[in-house]
Amino acid sequence: MGNSSNKAFLKKQLDAWKLRHSNGNETEMKSPKRRALFLGSALFALTHNTAWAETWPARPIKLIVPFPAGGSTDRIGRLLATKVSAALGQSVVVENVGGAGGTIGMTRVAKSTADGYTFGVGANSTQAISTFLYDNLPYDPLKDFVSVGKVAEFSNVLLVNEKLPVKTVQDLINLAKAKPGLVTYSSPGVGTTSHLSGELFQNLAKISVTHVPYKGAAAAQADLLAGHVDFMFDVLGTAMGLADSGKLRVLANTGRSRLKQYPDVPTIAETVPGYDLTGWFAVFAPSGVPSDIVERMNSVINKAMNEPDVVETLLKTGYESVTGTPADLTRQLEQDLATWGPIIKSIKAKTQ
Structure with a gap:
């Protein structure tokens, strides 16, 4: 243990000893004999604790x-x-x-x-x-x-159906403001990271969009591909595969910085300050x-x-x-x- 850890450990032992033995009588702790007994016990415990940590791990x-x-x-x-x-x-x-x-x-x-x-x-x-x-x-x-x-x-990424007339995050915000409550987004279910990404987005962008929950990611992705919903927040690995198919468009990622794998994809925060959903x-x-x-x-x-x-x-x-x-x-x-x-x-x- 470092010096600070040793001091903290000894203080903890001292407080515990007082509680057990003094019964509120501080004069007992002033006895040299009792104090020596305490210090000896505390030092033994400290040595034992340190030795135990040094031998860890002794089993799986x-x-x-x-x-x-x-x-x-x-x-x-x-x-x-x-x-x-x-x-x-x-x-x-x-x-x-x-x-x-x-x-x-x-x-x-x-x-x-x-x-x-x-x-x-x-x-x-x-x-x-x-x-x-x-x-x-x-x-x-x-x-x-x-x-x-x-x-x-x-990070998740923001995907839109390729037929939706938006190319940027700002385009999507403008569309949502022009059609309050009519722009929809899918998710694998209520309370999922995908759902909460959408809630954070509309809260910070000050727009009103409609959440459409599904029972799982596959169904949510399928309806986005079919054009039944307008956008979705999806995990990177799956999303980029769907985007490569040409049927979906990636607008941005949900993290605090651009992705090393896709440096040309902006963050939502570049358009909506304060947005950060980094898992x-x-x-x-x-x-x-x-x-x-x-x-x-x-x-x-x-x-x-x-x-x-x-x-x-x-x-x-x-x-x-x-x-x-x-x-x-x-x-x-x-x-x-x-x-x-x-x-x-x-x-x-x-x-x-």
Whole structure:
């Protein structure tokens, strides 16, 4: 542990000792004999705690992916597990725990023993959006988890049917203002990132468009291709394939900056200031995991996400490898909670 961690640990032990033994009588703590006894106990605990952190990991680590096998979260989780396992010299076992938009798996993470042997691959959807989307969510995204590190980011793209007479984001805004409520957009369902991208768009652009929810992305894409709806926000990998068919037109991406894969595609924010819907994946641990373990895992993850083969693999599938500190991830989560709370509450997108 660093000096600051040592001081914090000793203070915590001192406070606990006072509570257990002094019964409010401060004179007992002034006894040299009692103080020496306390310091000896605290130093033993400190040494034991440090030694434990230094020997971690002594057994296989579990990485919970809160979505079914084969999806994007699963692919990123397995890629990460392979790299972390090689770096630590210990097996990292991926366990898929899907259901309820990823919240069942992240609940499992939150309720796991905080010993450094269970981590989870969360996302902005499971940690921020679901907080407002689901009633009685079994976990608090800030209190029940320890941030370990972000691993990837992604953007959706704004697609329109090629027959729609718009070539830019401003054209679409002008059309929506000329026909309030008549311009439509599809999504895979209420509360999905695609749906919320549209809500954020109309809120910031000050337009009125009509949301048409479908049961899944395939149906939403099919009606956009058929011209039954006017536009859609879709994931990059799928969207660019549809655009290449010539039946759809890409107007912009939802992120804060232009995509490395498609530098000619502008961001929505270039037309609508403040617009940013950048999705992300990150590693979390149950609250209470020792800081030394969190810091070491963060270091290993950052090194893995910077490896050229990882960067290339993610780019090919529409994702960008990212790194950062646990504090960076916590700030991102706090920002997303502040952004999505009012939006989701305003549309009452509650999942029963």
